[in-house]
Amino acid sequence: MAISRKPSRKKPLRRPRRASAAENGHRSARLFARAQKILVGGVNSPVRAFRAVGGAPLVIDRARGSRLWDVDGREYIDYVCSWGALILGHADPKVVSAVANQARRGTSYGMTSPLEIDLGERIACAIPSIERIRFVSSGTEAAMSAIRAARGFTGRDFILKFEGGYHGHADSFLVEAGSGLATLGISASPGVPAALAQLTLNAPYNDVAAVEKIFARHAGKIAAVIVEPVAANMGVVPPAPGFLDSLRRITSRDGALLIFDEVITGFRLAYGGAQGIFSVRPDLTVLGKIIGGGLPVAAYGGRREIMESIAPLGPVYQAGTLSGNPLAMRAGLTTLPRLEAPRFYDALGAKSLRLSEGLRKALRDTGIPGEVNATGSLLTLFFSSGPVRDFAGAKKADTARFAAFFREMLRRGIFLPPSQFEALFISAAHTEDDIDRTVSAARQSLEYIAPKE
Ligand code: HOZ
Numbered sequence: 542m543a544i545s546r547k548p549s550r551k552k553p554l555r556r557p558r559r560a561s562a563a564e565n566g567h568r569s570a571r572l573f574a575r576a577q578k579i580l581v582g583g584v585n586s587p588v589r590a591f592r593a594v595g596g597a598p599l600v601i602d603r604a605r606g607s608r609l610w611d612v613d614g615r616e617y618i619d620y621v622c623s624w625g626a627l628i629l630g631h632a633d634p635k636v637v638s639a640v641a642n643q644a645r646r647g648t649s650y651g652m653t654s655p656l657e658i659d660l661g662e663r664i665a666c667a668i669p670s671i672e673r674i675r676f677v678s679s680g681t682e683a684a685m686s687a688i689r690a691a692r693g694f695t696g697r698d699f700i701l702k703f704e705g706g707y708h709g710h711a712d713s714f715l716v717e718a719g720s721g722l723a724t725l726g727i728s729a730s731p732g733v734p735a736a737l738a739q740l741t742l743n744a745p746y747n748d749v750a751a752v753e754k755i756f757a758r759h760a761g762k763i764a765a766v767i768v769e770p771v772a773a774n775m776g777v778v779p780p781a782p783g784f785l786d787s788l789r790r791i792t793s794r795d796g797a798l799l800i801f802d803e804v805i806t807g808f809r810l811a812y813g814g815a816q817g818i819f820s821v822r823p824d825l826t827v828l829g830k831i832i833g834g835g836l837p838v839a840a841y842g843g844r845r846e847i848m849e850s851i852a853p854l855g856p857v858y859q860a861g862t863l864s865g866n867p868l869a870m871r872a873g874l875t876t877l878p879r880l881e882a883p884r885f886y887d888a889l890g891a892k893s894l895r896l897s898e899g900l901r902k903a904l905r906d907t908g909i910p911g912e913v914n915a916t917g918s919l920l921t922l923f924f925s926s927g928p929v930r931d932f933a934g935a936k937k938a939d940t941a942r943f944a945a946f947f948r949e950m951l952r953r954g955i956f957l958p959p960s961q962f963e964a965l966f967i968s969a970a971h972t973e974d975d976i977d978r979t980v981s982a983a984r985q986s987l988e989y990i991a992p993k994e
Contacts, residue, residue, distance in 0.1 A: 568612045569600040576600075587721045594944040594959045596951065604631035606970040609956060617956035618975050620965040624958075625773075625805050626830040628889075628918075629876060630970020636834045639875040643868050651862060656870035663877055664832060664840065667812050668803075670822045674842030675851060676865040680804040680829035681709025683839035684767065686851075686859045687825045688713055690841070691765035691798045693857035694850045699763040701755055701797075703746040705775030705932025705962070708767055708802050708827070716741045719774035719932065724960040746772050746931040747780060749787040756795050765798040765825070766791075770815035773805040773964040775935040776921035777914040785821040792824075798847065804829035804839065805964065810917040812880055831880075834872030837863075885969070889918040892976055893967050896920060899980030907987040909942070918967040922946075922983075935962060942990060949986035955979050 576583035583598065584590045591598040602612045607630055609619040619631070629636065643656075661674045677683050688700055688711070700713060707720035715722065715730040716738050722730070729738060742759065744751040746768075756763065766788055772778040792799040801823040806815040808831040816823060824847060829839035842848060851857045879885070897915040900922050904911040910926040923929045924939040924946070943961040950957050955978075957965060967976075 566597050566611070566613050566615070570597055572600045572612060573598055588724055588958075588960055588963070591959045593724045593940065593961070594947040596948050598959075599956070606630045606632070607968060607972065607975050615954070617951070617954050618971070618979060619956045620967070620979075621956060621958050622966040622968050623835055624830065625809060625919075625964070625966045626833065626835050627966075628809060628831050628968055629834070629879060630968040631835075633834075633876075633970075635879075636872050636875045639871045640836070640868050643871040646867070648868055649863055649866055653865070654867050654870070656867050656874060657865040660832070660870050660873050660877075661840075661842075663874070664828065664842070667808070667877070668814055668816065668826060668842075670816060670824075670844070671826055671842035672845040673848035674840050675848070675859065676838060676840045676870075677859075677861050678837050678839065678863050678866070678869075679709070680802075680827065680839045681711055682861070683804070683827045683829060683841040684708040684714065684800075684802055685711035687800050687827050687841040687843075688765065688767065689859065690847055690851055690857050691800060691825065693855070694847045695764045695796065695798060697762050697764040697797070698740050699742055699759050700740065701742045701744060701752070701763055701766045703768055703772070703932075704743050705746060705778075705935060706767070706769050706772060706802070707774030708769075709804075712737050713741050714767075717743045717932070719772070719962055721960075723775060723932070723936070723962040745933065746775070746778060747784050748931065749784060749791075752788065752791055756791055756797075760795060763795065763797045765800050767800040767802055767827075769802045769805065770819060770821070771806050771810065771916045771919065773919050775932045775962050776923055776929065776938075777916060777919045777964045778929055778931065778935065779914065779916045780819065781930065785819050789821050789823075798824040800825045800827065800843075802827045805919070807831060808877065808880055809919065809966075811886055831876065832873045833869045834876035836866070836869035836872045838866065838869035838873060879969075886917065889967055889969065892971055892973065893918045893920055895973065895976045896965075896967065896979060899976070900983055903980060903984040903987050907984070907991050909987050909991055919964045920967070921961075921964055923961065945990040946983075946986050949989050950982055953982035953985065955982045 582590045600612045602610050609617045665671045704717040705719040707718050708714040712733045803814045807828040811817050825843035827841050897913045900913050912923045914921050924942040940961045
């Protein structure tokens with residue numbers, strides 16, 4: 542690791558030695574100061590600004606495998622992995638070479654290419670609920686379009702989402718949302734017309750009785766329920782047994798659609814996504830991240846008759862200049878077959894288990910209250926004293942302690958998502974040694990932040 546300020550294993554760090562210029566991050570600091578004069582808040586997505594954790598935001602120079610290097614040459618084991626997009630790790634040589642080869646053949650056609658058909662067929666084969674698909678460029682665009690299709694198809698206006706769920710930043714979703722909004726404490730975004738926000742209903746995640754009540758109050762008026770089948774934008778919160786089945790039953794009974802937002806879980810928990818694992822078939826699915834192999838792509842798809850309400854077959858309008866972009870399609874087509882390798886997901890799961898067990902033990906040994914929620918290669922350490930089953934539970938976590946932990950981990954060369962309300966992502970490029978170093982850094986960090994008598 543390039544960070545040489547290694548704390549002693551025996552006693553908690555009290556007074557670190559004076560750092561070198563590079564360790565102080567002079568170049569990063571200079572660049573971030575410049576960034577703040579041109580990019581809003583110095584960033585192009587709020588959580589990158591480290592507002593919830595403090596300290597200087599990272600300015601990245603390059604990445605490979607499980608590692609990131611900042612512009613001061615400091616090396617980090619990366620558990621953000623471009624927010625889950627990089628299941629094979631950074632700069633996977635096959636993906637890089639496929640994208641480079643494609644670039645020589647053209648970077649955007651603005652017309653259909655065989656690559657879109659190939660990737661569409663591959664996704665539909667992996668996720669049978671997807672009978673028709675439309676590629677777009679971001680998860681926000683995909684979720685927004687899926688909701689529009691649901692409203693257009695059903696002729697209804699209300700949608701139901703879950704507190705702490707995050708489906709991108711389209712107007713209809715910015716009510717009681719997770720991810721960056723939870724991180725910054727924004728419960729409703731100015732700029733969203735009240736008339737539209739009133740059409741977004743919210744229920745606590747995992748609360749079937751609350752969903753039943755809302756459906757009783759708005760019978761025949763809800764176009765769709767949109768849900769992350771494993772919540773990962775309030776930190777990781779798995780569905781309670783039967784929760785997803787109940788959503789399927791309630792929506793079918795009422796004539797509403799069920800939309801799974803699998804932007805994070807799709808191709809991450811299993812090749813067939815969360816819906817394969819939980820055996821619940823949604824009407825529509827939203828995908829992103831992994832399907833583009835680290836390039837900007839997302840998609841929505843599902844039942845044929847619903848998707849056929851979209852232009853040019855139907856009147857629900859949605860379009861995009863870069864949709865089905867050939868570079869992104871190539872990256873996706875190079876990534877997905879690799880995930881079909883025998884035991885690919887078992888290997889990811891084993892690393893995740895090693896990390897979560899290591900973290901739990903470190904919490905126990907240091908006496909710091911905490912809960913590790915994990916599903917497959919998604920994981921969150923909540924600094925809370927009870928189980929976290931919904932957004933209310935997630936918000937009880939000690940975010941100040943998380944911030945201190947984050948900073949100590951960063952100082953030890955481990956880059957965690959800079960928010961209590963996000964998931965850690967483990968990639969195929971993470972090694973057991975990476976995991977062991979992470980656990981040992983976590984133990985040292987917890988010892989360091991533990992309240993002293
Ligand atoms: N919110 C997404 C992760 N949960 C994408 C990252 C971002 O907001 O920048």
